[in-house]
Amino acid sequence: MKESAYSPQQSRRKFISSLGCLTIGFSLTGTRWAEATPSPSALALPGSLTIEDRIDAWLEVLADGRVRVFTGKMELGQGIRTAIAQVAAEELELDLTQVEVHLAETGRTPNEGYTAGSGSMEHSAMAVRHAAAAARQQLLGLAAQHWNTRPEQLNLSAGQVRKTGTNQVLSFAQLLNGKQLEGEVKPSVKLKPKSEYRYVGKAIPRTDIERMTRGESVYVQDIRLPGMVHARVVRPPAYRARLEAFDEKNFKVPGLLKTVINGSFVAVVTEQEYQAVQAQQRAREHARWSQPQPLLPSGQDLEAYIITLPTRSQNVKSQGTVSPLDQPDARTLRASYYKPYQMHGSIGPSCAVALYEGNTLHVWTHTQGVYPLRDALAKMLNMDPDKVHLKGVPGSGCYGHNGADDVAADAALVAVAYPGKPVRMQWMREDEHAWEPYGSAMRMEAEARMDNTGRISHWRYALWSDSHSSRPGGNPGNLLAARYLEKPFNPPGSGYAGGAFRNSEPYYAIPNYQIDVHTFEGPLRVSALRSLGAYGNVFAIESFMDELSVKAQKDPLDFRIMHSTDERAIAVMQKLKEMVRPVKTGPNEGIGVAFSRYKNTATYCAVAAKVAVDKATGQVKLQQLWGVIDAGEVINLDGVINQTEGGMVQSASWTLKEEVLFDQQHVSSRDWTSYPIFRYSDVPIVEVAVIPRPHEEPLGAGEAAQGPTAAAVVNAIYRASGKRIRHLPVRAEEVAG
Amino acid sequence: MEKDITLQVNGKQHSLRVDPSTPLLYVLRNELELNGPKYGCGHEVCGACMVLLDGVAVPSCRVPVESMEGRKITTLEGLIRPDGTLHPVQRAFVQEQAAQCGYCLNGMVIAAVALLDSNKNPDDAAIRAGMERNLCRCGTQTRIMKAIQRAAKES
Numbered sequence: 037m038k039e040s041a042y043s044p045q046q047s048r049r050k051f052i053s054s055l056g057c058l059t060i061g062f063s064l065t066g067t068r069w070a071e072a073t074p075s076p077s078a079l080a081l082p083g084s085l086t087i088e089d090r091i092d093a094w095l096e097v098l099a100d101g102r103v104r105v106f107t108g109k110m111e112l113g114q115g116i117r118t119a120i121a122q123v124a125a126e127e128l129e130l131d132l133t134q135v136e137v138h139l140a141e142t143g144r145t146p147n148e149g150y151t152a153g154s155g156s157m158e159h160s161a162m163a164v165r166h167a168a169a170a171a172r173q174q175l176l177g178l179a180a181q182h183w184n185t186r187p188e189q190l191n192l193s194a195g196q197v198r199k200t201g202t203n204q205v206l207s208f209a210q211l212l213n214g215k216q217l218e219g220e221v222k223p224s225v226k227l228k229p230k231s232e233y234r235y236v237g238k239a240i241p242r243t244d245i246e247r248m249t250r251g252e253s254v255y256v257q258d259i260r261l262p263g264m265v266h267a268r269v270v271r272p273p274a275y276r277a278r279l280e281a282f283d284e285k286n287f288k289v290p291g292l293l294k295t296v297i298n299g300s301f302v303a304v305v306t307e308q309e310y311q312a313v314q315a316q317q318r319a320r321e322h323a324r325w326s327q328p329q330p331l332l333p334s335g336q337d338l339e340a341y342i343i344t345l346p347t348r349s350q351n352v353k354s355q356g357t358v359s360p361l362d363q364p365d366a367r368t369l370r371a372s373y374y375k376p377y378q379m380h381g382s383i384g385p386s387c388a389v390a391l392y393e394g395n396t397l398h399v400w401t402h403t404q405g406v407y408p409l410r411d412a413l414a415k416m417l418n419m420d421p422d423k424v425h426l427k428g429v430p431g432s433g434c435y436g437h438n439g440a441d442d443v444a445a446d447a448a449l450v451a452v453a454y455p456g457k458p459v460r461m462q463w464m465r466e467d468e469h470a471w472e473p474y475g476s477a478m479r480m481e482a483e484a485r486m487d488n489t490g491r492i493s494h495w496r497y498a499l500w501s502d503s504h505s506s507r508p509g510g511n512p513g514n515l516l517a518a519r520y521l522e523k524p525f526n527p528p529g530s531g532y533a534g535g536a537f538r539n540s541e542p543y544y545a546i547p548n549y550q551i552d553v554h555t556f557e558g559p560l561r562v563s564a565l566r567s568l569g570a571y572g573n574v575f576a577i578e579s580f581m582d583e584l585s586v587k588a589q590k591d592p593l594d595f596r597i598m599h600s601t602d603e604r605a606i607a608v609m610q611k612l613k614e615m616v617r618p619v620k621t622g623p624n625e626g627i628g629v630a631f632s633r634y635k636n637t638a639t640y641c642a643v644a645a646k647v648a649v650d651k652a653t654g655q656v657k658l659q660q661l662w663g664v665i666d667a668g669e670v671i672n673l674d675g676v677i678n679q680t681e682g683g684m685v686q687s688a689s690w691t692l693k694e695e696v697l698f699d700q701q702h703v704s705s706r707d708w709t710s711y712p713i714f715r716y717s718d719v720p721i722v723e724v725a726v727i728p729r730p731h732e733e734p735l736g737a738g739e740a741a742q743g744p745t746a747a748a749v750v751n752a753i754y755r756a757s758g759k760r761i762r763h764l765p766v767r768a769e770e771v772a773g
Numbered sequence: 774m775e776k777d778i779t780l781q782v783n784g785k786q787h788s789l790r791v792d793p794s795t796p797l798l799y800v801l802r803n804e805l806e807l808n809g810p811k812y813g814c815g816h817e818v819c820g821a822c823m824v825l826l827d828g829v830a831v832p833s834c835r836v837p838v839e840s841m842e843g844r845k846i847t848t849l850e851g852l853i854r855p856d857g858t859l860h861p862v863q864r865a866f867v868q869e870q871a872a873q874c875g876y877c878l879n880g881m882v883i884a885a886v887a888l889l890d891s892n893k894n895p896d897d898a899a900i901r902a903g904m905e906r907n908l909c910r911c912g913t914q915t916r917i918m919k920a921i922q923r924a925a926k927e928s
Contacts, residue, residue, distance in 0.1 A: 384813060385812070432876035
């Protein structure tokens with residue numbers, strides 16, 4: 037199956053050098069970075085410098101004078117590569133083309149954990165900023181020494197140091213003379229004054245977008261290695277099903293190189309990709325699985341079901357007393373809300389390439405955390421972590437913990453069983469839809485009491501949720517395949533409960549309140565989906581605030597502002613008010629608003645939605661979304677806008693359309709027909725305003741819009757139709773009439 | 774089961790020996806080493822794998838390669854001009870920064886090129902209708918619509 041005019045038989049070395057932008061080459065000799073114990077003084081340093089404070093862990097000067105920046109974070113489509121380059125180029129007075137950003141790779145970049153929680157600007161970009169400033173100081177010092185002059189007599193531009201008033205220049209590489217930058221970043225390092233910024237805060241275009249339009253090798257799915265073979269995994273028919281028998285003798289398909297069977301983990305390896313697709317289908321006919329008990333609780337009202345499950349309960353926060361709520365009267369209000377299981381729904385199913393050679397395992401992966409995944413893989417395979425090398429390569433957008441880690445585990449298991457050849461493990465659409473870990477279903481109950489002036493005096497809120505994180509975190513029990521091995525690793529139980537009560541406290545001044553969380557273990561596999569519990573909590577809180585504003589007969593934004601004490605919160609709401617003020621609504625149209633501060637400590641976001649409702653059919657047409665965002669210091673203006681626009685559209689899709697369904701066996705939402713998401717005809721006009729705060733901390737912008745958008749949409753439906761939607765997704769039958 | 778097949782892709786003839794039932798997508802990606810068309814769903818419902826088939830945007834994830842003989846196939850790579858410059862639609866996507874992860878971008882560009890070939894000046898409704906088969910999960914559709922409007926003006 038070879039094209040006659042083409043010979044792919046090139047050496048690996050040539051292959052690696054010819055890859056261009058997709059730098060998948062790796063050094064097999066030595067490790068340039070080892071996990072270090074932070075020194076005590078490092079604790080005063082910003083961002084990820086607390087885990088690694090050596091300058092050369094973050095930057096190196098290349099022989100041609102350019103600078104390579106190392107980040108432990110991954111490009112997920114959020115544009116981190118560009119943002120990190122901006123920050124480094126700014127401090128070092130480089131052109132942007134002179135900065136290369138090396139994404140997460142074990143042994144090569146700092147261990148920055150996961151690219152999650154909208155923390156990359158705060159942690160990685162701030163570390164790079166300070167490391168670059170320290171590098172600048174050091175380079176100027178070297179030049180001053182060279183010319184026997186003072187650093188003030190020197191200036192930096194385009195990767196060179198010039199002696200002021202002369203033609204004498206030295207490149208960074210010449211200054212270092214074959215050495216690298218040395219020493220640690222000190223907390224006192226002098227940063228470039230923000231008033232002199234050329235790149236930071238501007239809408240610098242991402243360079244990777246042109247590479248995408250040219251069809252260059254960008255994604256892990258695009259990796260082609262000499263001798264590469266193709267693999268598919270054969271999942272059981274249900275979470276708890278176990279393999280009873282596999283008829284290997286009669287399992288014959290063209291191109292089959294190996295059938296990997298380890299306990300109930302089954303995978304096929306073939307020469308050609310389509311052979312692997314066919315082998316996966318045929319293998320299902322040759323496998324006999326146990327019938328698992330208990331069956332999944334299908335056909336039940338999940339909102340009612342999840343609160344019957346055993347829970348671990350804890351108080352999130354309380355103040356004063358909420359006992360007056362026990363005697364409901366005309367001034368109290370009570371409502372409950374529900375969000376279903378929702379999926380990440382990446383357009384490209386997860387993929388990984390793995391090669392086991394010379395006792396070392398290499399994995400090219402779109403994981404959000406190369407180091408935690410490395411540790412989990414090493415434990416699963418009983419290998420020394422130093423012999424497991426992971427290189428981060430972008431995949432399709434993930435929006436949280438999707439199948440990225442699991443497919444890497446699948447690829448690793450197959451590579452070890454089929455050594456010496458690169459194995460490309462690609463999940464099919466059904467694998468991703470039916471096996472990814474979903475965002476948990478949640479139920480939220482809210483009660484409040486207002487005084488005579490319409491001010492909230494008492495607030496009680498309880499939420500029911502499964503975990504919002506079961507990332508590997510070094511634990512193989514969180515890798516799907518590891519649970520099915522002959523010697524299985526068990527899931528460690530409830531994961532990060534904090535994710536469930538993210539944004540469960542209202543960001544309003546309320547004298548008496550009580551917030552409780554009840555964590556259950558639900559029927560479906562769950563983990564981190566963009567914004568975690570904040571989506572459900574803000575949907576509930578901001579819907580409830582809308583209900584309260586109606587009861588208090590106040591404008592919904594004024595009602596929120598009157599309960600706000602934070603000037604930045606008020607500013608985003610005021611700005612939203614200005615944007616929406618001139619908008620006219622016709623019959624059966626309405627505008628809804630919502631606000632939240634992500635995690636109650638990070639980015640501020642206010643959203644308005646305009647909908648038109650067809651009262652006869654209950655169809656909702658989302659016409660427009662407006663967002664106002666204050667993400668502190670903006671690194672890339674267009675990055676903040678793009679993330680907010682996209683977040684609003686995605687959240688609107690979750691809210692209006694999405695729900696993971698299952699039958700007694702397993703998940704039945706297995707494709708885009710059984711799990712529909714927004715198409716072009718559903719997408720509203722979007723408009724985003726950014727309030728720049730150059731002197732505040734930079735905050736991540738990727739998750740701030742998820743919660744407020746949901747509430748703004750249902751609040752708009754209420755204003756258009758008088759129908760209060762408390763159960764997601766929005767159903768036409770609840771809107772009609 | 775393998776068979777000799779001749780494919781015309783991006784203006785070049787390619788003689789291949791392949792299983793004739795192989796979906797076109799796998800041949801383009803693995804035999805011709807083209808990165809443009811992407812595997813997304815395998816059901817012809819997401820558009821990530823789109824190519825131009827005699828100028829019409831179609832998914833390539835199911836159609837058997839043997840039925841493609843004698844047809845003119847253009848992929849994302851084939852839109853680039855001989856001098857290396859971008860097609861106006863590709864250029865407009867860059868100018869509007871109409872991507873986040875970019876995985877759907879191949880199909881979006883291909884569908885937009887086909888749309889503008891049949892309608893030089895599409896209005897909002899025509900753009901939405903022309904792009905309806907293509908899914909984006911990052912929520913960049915509004916940027917893509919702006920890019921299509923820009924390409925319509927500039928080409």
